[in-house]
Structures are given as structure tokens and as C-alpha cells.
Amino acid sequence: MHPLFSRGAPLALYVLAWLVAGAIAAEILRLVVPQPATLALAYAVPLGLVYGFIVLSAWWVCRANPLANGRLGRAASSQLAAALQAAASWAAIGLAWGAALLRLHPIEGGRALLLREGLLLLLSGAPIYLLSAVVHYLVLAFAASREVERRLLESEVGAREAELRALRAQLNPHFLFNSLNSINALVGSDPEAARRMCERLGDFLRRTLALGARDDVALAEELELVERYLAIEQVRFGDRLRVERDVAADAAACRVPPLLLQPLVENAVKHGVAGRLDGGTVSLSAHRRGGSLVLAVENPVDPDAPGRPGAGLGLENVRRRLDAFGARAARLEAERGPEHFRVTLTLPAFESEAAGAAS
Amino acid sequence: MSAPRPLRALIVDDEAPARSLLREYLGAHPDVEVVGECANGFDAVKAAGELRADLVFLDVQMPKLDGFEVLELLDPQPAVVFCTAYDEFALRAFEVNAVDYLLKPFGRERLAEALARVHERLAAGAPVPAPSAAALAASARPPGRHLERLLVRDGANVHVVPLERLDYLEAQDDYVAIHAEGRSWLKHEPLAVIAAGLDPDRFVRIHRSYVVAVDRIARLELYAKDSRVAILADGRQLPVSRAGYARLRELM
Numbered sequence: 084m085h086p087l088f089s090r091g092a093p094l095a096l097y098v099l100a101w102l103v104a105g106a107i108a109a110e111i112l113r114l115v116v117p118q119p120a121t122l123a124l125a126y127a128v129p130l131g132l133v134y135g136f137i138v139l140s141a142w143w144v145c146r147a148n149p150l151a152n153g154r155l156g157r158a159a160s161s162q163l164a165a166a167l168q169a170a171a172s173w174a175a176i177g178l179a180w181g182a183a184l185l186r187l188h189p190i191e192g193g194r195a196l197l198l199r200e201g202l203l204l205l206l207s208g209a210p211i212y213l214l215s216a217v218v219h220y221l222v223l224a225f226a227a228s229r230e231v232e233r234r235l236l237e238s239e240v241g242a243r244e245a246e247l248r249a250l251r252a253q254l255n256p257h258f259l260f261n262s263l264n265s266i267n268a269l270v271g272s273d274p275e276a277a278r279r280m281c282e283r284l285g286d287f288l289r290r291t292l293a294l295g296a297r298d299d300v301a302l303a304e305e306l307e308l309v310e311r312y313l314a315i316e317q318v319r320f321g322d323r324l325r326v327e328r329d330v331a332a333d334a335a336a337c338r339v340p341p342l343l344l345q346p347l348v349e350n351a352v353k354h355g356v357a358g359r360l361d362g363g364t365v366s367l368s369a370h371r372r373g374g375s376l377v378l379a380v381e382n383p384v385d386p387d388a389p390g391r392p393g394a395g396l397g398l399e400n401v402r403r404r405l406d407a408f409g410a411r412a413a414r415l416e417a418e419r420g421p422e423h424f425r426v427t428l429t430l431p432a433f434e435s436e437a438a439g440a441a442s
Numbered sequence: 443m444s445a446p447r448p449l450r451a452l453i454v455d456d457e458a459p460a461r462s463l464l465r466e467y468l469g470a471h472p473d474v475e476v477v478g479e480c481a482n483g484f485d486a487v488k489a490a491g492e493l494r495a496d497l498v499f500l501d502v503q504m505p506k507l508d509g510f511e512v513l514e515l516l517d518p519q520p521a522v523v524f525c526t527a528y529d530e531f532a533l534r535a536f537e538v539n540a541v542d543y544l545l546k547p548f549g550r551e552r553l554a555e556a557l558a559r560v561h562e563r564l565a566a567g568a569p570v571p572a573p574s575a576a577a578l579a580a581s582a583r584p585p586g587r588h589l590e591r592l593l594v595r596d597g598a599n600v601h602v603v604p605l606e607r608l609d610y611l612e613a614q615d616d617y618v619a620i621h622a623e624g625r626s627w628l629k630h631e632p633l634a635v636i637a638a639g640l641d642p643d644r645f646v647r648i649h650r651s652y653v654v655a656v657d658r659i660a661r662l663e664l665y666a667k668d669s670r671v672a673i674l675a676d677g678r679q680l681p682v683s684r685a686g687y688a689r690l691r692e693l694m
Contacts, residue, residue: 256527257527257528260527260545260546260547261457261460261527261546263546263547264457264459264460264463264527264546264547264548265457265459265460266547267463267547267549268459268460268462268463268466269459271462271463271466272462272466318459319457319458319459319460320457321458323456357456357503357505358505358506359505360481360482360484360505360506385505385506387506387591387602387604
């Protein structure tokens with residue numbers, strides 16, 4: 084359906100414009116060949132109106148032949164063919180209509196006049212159609228740019244939302260409550276340790292907020308945050324929590340979305356280490372493999388532990404952050420064995436550039 | 443009111459700082475004696491009986507057994523005060539007659555309040571009312587979800603039977619025999635209470651005395667008019683009542 088038909092006012096205006104054009108054409112016709120005004124009007128006005136609708140067909144031709152690079156030639160030939168077809172149909176309708184009018188109202192030299200008029204329709208029809216095509220291309224381009232703008236706005240809102248969600252998930256209230264409880268305990272037994280813990284917790288929170296506000300960070304910065312987190316959890320879990328790190332130097336410089344790794348490590352502690360009598364080792368690794376950065380977090384799990392309803396949510400958040408990062412090639416794989424859980428992230432490896440360093 | 447002997451308290455928490463905090467707080471209460479600390483649910487079940495604890499401070503999220511599972515296995519029931527960072531278990535805690543529910547981090551005053559409640563509960567004369575079996579069974583699983591495992595206490599030991607390994611349940615007087623992987627355990631609980639917690643898509647009550655894991659049934663055989671037997675993958679035969687057969691057909 085042509086967009087002109089979807090609303091009444093523009094359609095009425097369009098019809099009116101063609102009626103006026105038809106009337107003007109009738110006046111011009113009378114100057115060329117003297118004839119009664121009614122005859123000229125009866126000929127020109129309906130034909131103008133008919134062509135007004137015929138040239139709207141350019142809408143479909145334009146949509147089928149977008150002005151994309153490399154396809155301009157095809158679009159031009161399609162439009163030209165459509166223009167000739169439209170003009171020819173118009174001339175044919177003009178001849179038939181004129182002949183009918185002459186039969187009702189014969190005038191002298193009518194037949195010759197009819198042929199000249201037909202020729203005129205054929206010659207003027209094609210440029211009028213092409214003008215219509217140009218206008219339609221402009222309308223389509225305008226609509227497309229509005230659509231792009233809307234999408235841009237939407238993805239921006241989506242990215243902000245993902246960021247907020249991640250931040251909220253990040254500042255896991257239970258982690259805070261438990262840490263505060265540890266501080267509460269240390270105040271009595273070891274006030275110096277309580278102070279250190281307050282400092283670590285403050286540092287962790289500040290870093291989380293700072294990293295979360297950025298588009299991308301160096302993996303080294305994210306690992307820094309992970310270390311702060313682990314230092315706090317170490318106080319709670321003591322030697323039940325052990326950590327192995329295997330980070331290649333060239334991987335540490337890669338840019339990653341912020342708060343990507345930390346939630347995975349938190350999951351590993353919460354659902355893996357905390358659920359086992361003797362705790363376990365969280366293994367962290369980061370390597371470059373070809374053009375990819377491969378990050379992995381692995382933790383042992385208790386074989387008897389029931390399913391963990393909360394864990395899927397954390398993974399979902401990380402997956403979303405990966406999507407928001409815009410890397411098509413990025414993927415997350417979670418693998419649960421009988422005694423371990425491993426999450427592997429693969430994302431394109433690229434190092435700091437001007438845009439990243441500016442923030 | 444006299445204070446004849448101090449209450450024997452057991453602290454159960456997998457985090458050392460949380461245990462030391464409670465011990466420190468309780469040091470100011472001469473009416474409470476800390477008789478033990480446990481870092482996991484298995485030890486807690488064992489220690490509560492051996493140490494004859496009157497009062498247990500119980501964390502909810504712990505390795506192996508969570509706080510609710512520990513409570514389910516305690517016999518006799520001591521007074522229980524839950525201590526956790528999670529507020530979402532409070533409702534379940536009171537359904538199983540917990541005396542109080544302390545949210546971490548908590549202060550000395552809040553603990554004193556909890557102790558006052560414990561004294562009130564114990565001074566009422568009656569022993570701590572044991573929660574109903576149904577409430578306990580329901581507390582062992584989060585609301586809206588099915589049981590994932592059965593816990594059986596065997597003296598000081600606790601057996602965990604994940605439901606994936608369960609073949610069938612058999613009612614035996616006041617007990618339920620749990621059959622899994624060729625072994626069986628007895629659990630003191632009515633069959634109906636356990637059956638109510640099971641996933642109805644996986645387990646069917648085929649008879650007044652039997653609940654079976656549907657995927658363990660190899661075939662059904664007609665054995666007399668209106669009575670059938672279910673033959674399990676391991677060759678064992680279980681009776682199927684008419685109502686049980688109707689329930690099976692609905693599922694299969």
C-alpha cells in the first residue's frame with residue numbers, strides 16, 4: 084500500500100493538485116487548438132488525475148531498486164523502463180478517451196488533434212514519471228534515516244539498561260552483607276584486619292562503579308578488580324578458597340567489556356567453592372589464540388549439589404554484556420562436568436586505541 | 443525465675459569470621475554456653491545430637507546440607523536461630539518453628555533479643571514444638587519447586603539420595619524405604635509427605651504403598667483381572683493398583 088493512501092489529508096491535497104494541473108493543461112490546449120472549454124477540460128482533467136495515480140507506481144519500483152552502490156545502473160534501467168511503460172499506458176488511455184469525447188462532440192480536425200495530443204502525452208509522461216521516482220527516492224531516504232536514528236537511540240537505551248543491570252547484579256547485596264558481617268567479627272578479634280577489610284571493600288566498590296561506567300577496559304584492569312574481590316572473599320572463606328592464575332602478558336593488554344570476568348569469578352566462589360566441604364581452587368586463565376582472546380574460569384563443584392537456580396542469571400548477564408560489546412564473534416560457553424564447572428569466553432582480541440584510552 | 447544451667451549452644455556456619463562473631467557476642471551471656479562450632483551441615487547433625495545442644499545457631503547456605511536440611515535431620519529438635527545474609531528464607535524459617543531469624547550483619551542487641559525469645563520459648567515449659575513432617579519436607583525445597591534429593595539419617599551419619607538415582611519408594615509402617623541403585627534406606631516419614639514434594643512428571647504413586655520413578659519402568663504386565671505389575675529395568679516387580687494404573691496411563 085502506498086503511504087499516500089494511509090492518510091486522508093495528503094491524498095486530498097494530491098488529488099487537488101492534479102485537478103489544478105489538468106485545468107491548466109486544458110487552458111494551454113485551447114491556446115494551441117481553439118476548442119470549447121468544456122471539451123478541453125473533459126479531456127485534460129480526467130487524464131491528469133489518472134496519471135497522478137499511475138506515477139505513484141514509482142513507489143514500488145523505487146523500493147524494489149534501492150540506490151545502493153553497484154546497483155545504480157540496474158535501478159536506472161528499471162526506472163526508465165517503468166517510465167516508458169507508464170507514458171505509453173497514459174498515451175493509450177488518452178487516445179481512447181479523446182476518441183470517445185470526439186464521438187460525443189465532433190470538432191473539425193479532431194483526429195489530427197488527437198494524434199498530436201497522444202504524442203504529447205507520450206513525450207511528457209516519461210519525465211513526469213521520472214520526477215515522481217526522484218521524489219519517492221527522497222521520501223524513502225528520509226524514512227530510512229529516521230529509522231537509523233531510531234535504531235541508534237534504541238540500541239543506546241539497550242546498552243544503558245544492560246549496564247545498569249550489570250551494575251546492580253555486580254553489587255550483589257549478599258556479598259556486601261556477608262562482608263559487613265566479617266568486618267563486624269574482625270572488629271572484636273583483630274581491629275587492624277577489620278580496617279584492611281573496610282579499605283578493600285571500599286576500593287572494590289569504587290572500582291566497580293568506575294569500570295562499570297566505561298565502554299571497555301584493559302583486561303589487566305578487570306583482573307585487578309577480580310583480585311580485590313578475591314581478597315575480600317579470602318577473609319570469609321580462609322584456606323577453603325584457593326586461586327590459580329594463568330594470564331599471558333599479551334592477553335592482559337586486550338580490551339574487554341568491563342565487569343565481564345568478575346561476575347564469573349563470583350559465581351565460581353559462590354556456587355563452587357562455598358558449596359564444598361574443603362572448598363576448592365578457582366582457576367583463571369587468559370590467552371591470545373590467533374585473533375581471539377580466550378578467557379576461562381573454572382571451579383570444582385560438589386557432585387551432590389542440587390541445581391543452582393541463581394547461576395543461570397549471572398551467566399545471562401555476562402552474555403548480555405558480551406552482546407552489548409558488539410562483538411559478533413564473541414561467545415560464551417558453559418560446561419558442567421560431574422566435578423567441575425567451566426565457563427569459557429572467546430572474544431576478538433584488540434589492544435588499546437585512541438577511543439579506549441580517552442576515557 | 444531461676445537459671446539452673448546454661449543453655450548448650452551449637453554454632454553452625456561455614457565462615458570462620460561469622461562463627462567467631464557469635465562466640466564473641468555469646469561470651470557476654472553467662473546463661474549460654476557454646477559447646478561446639480561446626481563448619482558444615484554433616485558435622486552439625488552429628489554434633490547437635492552428641493553434644494545435646496539446646497540451641498543451634500544455623501546458617502542457611504552451607505556445603506552439603508543447607509540449614510533447612512540440617513533442621514529436618516535434627517532429632518530431638520533444639521531451639522533454632524537462623525543466621526543468614528539472605529532475607530528470603532525468613533518465611534520458611536518460621537514455618538519450621540525457628541525461634542528467630544538474624545540477618546547478617548547483626549549487633550549484640552539483636553542477638554540479646556533472640557536469646558530472650560529462646561528463653562521465652564523454653565520457659566513456656568513445653569519442649570520446642572517439632573514442626574510437622576509436611577512443613578519440614580516443604581522447607582527442604584524452595585517454594586514452587588520440587589524436591590531434588592532425599593536425606594536419610596543413620597545414627598550420626600547422613601545419606602544424601604539425589605532423586606536422579608531413586609528407583610522407588612515403599613511405605614513400611616511409619617517409615618519409607620528408599621530404594622536407589624540397589625541399596626535401600628529407611629526414613630521416618632509418611633510416604634504421602636514425601637510424595638507431595640516429588641515432581642509429578644517423574645514420579646507416580648502406582649499403589650497405596652509404592653511411588654516409582656517412571657523412567658525405571660521397563661514394562662507393565664496384566665497379572666490378574668484389574669491388577670497389574672510394573673516390571674522395573676532391574677527385574678524387580680511392583681504392584682500397580684487400578685488408580686495407580688490410571689495415573690500412569692495419564693502420564694505415558
